[in-house]
Amino acid sequence: MKRLISTLIVISMILTFTLPALAAEKIKDVPKSHWAYQDVKKLVDNGLMSLYEDNTFKGEKKVNRYQLAEVVAKILVAIDQEKVNASKSDIKTLRKLSTEFRTELVELNQQTDIFNKRIKKLEEKNKIIKEDLVSTKGELMEIRKEVNKIIEDIRVEIENNLNARLNRIERQNQNLSNRVTALEEKLADTKAENSGLQNKVKNWKFALIGVAALLISSQ
Incomplete structure (x- = not known):
């Protein structure tokens, strides 16, 4: 396995990358003084290998054949897309590696196809969800x-x-107001009648007093 890793590093040293290198984040566990720093940086910068979430390379971690096959596959794609300038000896070395990793590359390709199909299904599902959302929005x-x-x-x-x-209440209020007015008028008439009766009573009283006085004087 060490021979394979060394071969990949040698390839990264030989190959000339024509694609623009990404601004690699600082590799925390590979200092610039490390013997493989430039090679690791080149692989990471050009997307052939990736760092972990904490920006570490974990160079001491065991590498399985699938991971190495993935790197080889990426290099082959980069060469095919003319993003990498490779010499005949480089291509010969890569062919040996691709032959050695044939099984892994086939499985990796199959996994990639499965992954792409899953992505396509997710995209279709996402499209349906968006359409449903639009429809739901319209319904809402x-x-x-x-x-x-x-x-x-x-x-x-x-x-x-x-x-x-309100109209009924206003009519009722108007009726009540009319009734109150009528009662007030009736009360005023009653008071006037009472006043007249009182005057009559007074007159009768004075008349009776006068009659009584005449009767007394005649005796």
């Missing part, structure tokens, strides 16, 4: 319109009912 807008119409109808009905009740 229709429901909102219906709710607003119902609210407006209820408001108008309540307003009409309130107006009708």
